[in-house]
Amino acid sequence: MAAAAAPDHLFNLRNNLYLGSYQAAINNSDLPILSSEDAVERDCLVYRSYIALGSYQLVINEIDSSAATPLQAVKLLAQYLSNPHDKESIIASLKEWLADPAIGNNATLRLIAGIIFMHEEDYSEALKHTNAGGTMELHALNVQIFIKMHRSDYAEKQLRVMQQIDEDHTLTQLENAWLNLAVGGSKIQEAYLIFQDFSEKYPMTGLILNGKAVCCMHMGNFDEAETLLLEALNKDAKDPETLANLVVCSLHLGKSSSRFLSQLKLTHPEHILVKRASSAEDSFERAVQSVA
Template sequence: MSGLHQLVSLRSYFYLGLYDQVLSEAKSLGSLSGAAETARLAYVYRAHVAMGNHTFAVKEITKKSPTVLQVVQLHSTYLTAHESNKQMALEKLNELVEDGSMAQDQLFLVVAAEMYLSGGQLKDALKLVYSGSTLDMMGLTIQILLAIDRVDLAQQHLKKMMEVDEDDTLTQLATAWVNVVQGGSKWNEALDTYQDLQEKFGSSILLLNSIAVCQIHQKLYSEALSTLGGARDLALKMKTKINTDTYINTMICLHHMRKAPEAIQRIMK
């Protein structure tokens, strides 16, 4: 296996929220060459950013690094900056995008779109990835389309993803995302998909919250609360903060289960 094909597992771990596995897999691959090495490093730095290790990305990436990695650094800076500096970071991103020299670099378009998403600039993000042919670009396009309530277009892009590789982890995730938004019997299909991925790859805080959301939609509040307990335990094991999604989903469960205030306080601790 050579080139970008070596990164399939790395990409799966990243989109499943298995960031420690991203780092382990990237280390085991060692240095690659050309675009594959840039992509490997991009997954590493994006994983660190996702875990909140912003200092790592800011310090390790330099002006001599590939432009793609500089965008990851810029994204990390944006996430930790005060409001005025956030705008400066977005203006810098605008300059890189408008320059046009990276317009054909699909990885650049993905990481730039991710930063626009963090800034709430969905239109700018969608413009970069909407016509993309890679699974990464199509998957991000689907996320944005679902966020703006264009399920019809999301379904069209999902069909394209399936034509490229219906068995790919990202395609399966995108299928679950669309199913969750469609609702009804699709909630159970999404739940099955998430649980299959959990069985295959292991648990992540992202996957556990995705499972819990499906359970909440089906009014399986006790099961969802147990799933979210697993997410809290995993966060403690990883020595990371319990994330916002876990707190919000837990509160939703407790509300529907009509737990007393003291019970809520005890569980949330």
């Protein structure tokens, strides 16, 4: 008989991170005796949850230079996100580590590299480090990168790999939903059902609410979308995706979106919607000047 698989002590912790229950991930991270490898992964998941909550400095302060490679990679992500003026030297350090044969192939380091290069919109560089896969998170990030590149055909191939490994995995389901949203049309309803399933199985998070709301907007149900987004805003008043989606939703409902856009400008000045709005304002100003 085949030996039973060892229990996955980190399952709930991972799931909380994937679904956006960051505080729950942190609060429930005091787990029974873990192997040293699992303990490092647990700490990575907890620190990534802190990063998702914007507590960059805590992560930078707590991970010292003697920590394991995966933790050093997570610290680098916190430094990258907290210090927009020092991105060049942080990316230089990252490239140095990736070129080091001793640590360059570490799955967490490759994942963080993919995330950072995705932020930089350097998708080919991101894929250099993520494309080989090796973990469900790396496969999931590949799907995200291909969606960003408008290559839903490649994203679909990656999703099929994930489905072959574990069709019911939270990340497989999530990437299926995001890909359905990217493809659009009749796939929107399928995406909605995945988010609906999550909302019945797990505590409601901003990520699930935003997913459902975007599906609703695609289907023209802007009133329902607004209700979901306001619920998400109650959970996190500074979440950039919630604010951006509320701007779009309000415009479709004929309501003022200026308050949500102002909040987004204050908390996330680099957000693509803020940049587009500023660019539109500049164009308008130039047009006014030219006829004045």
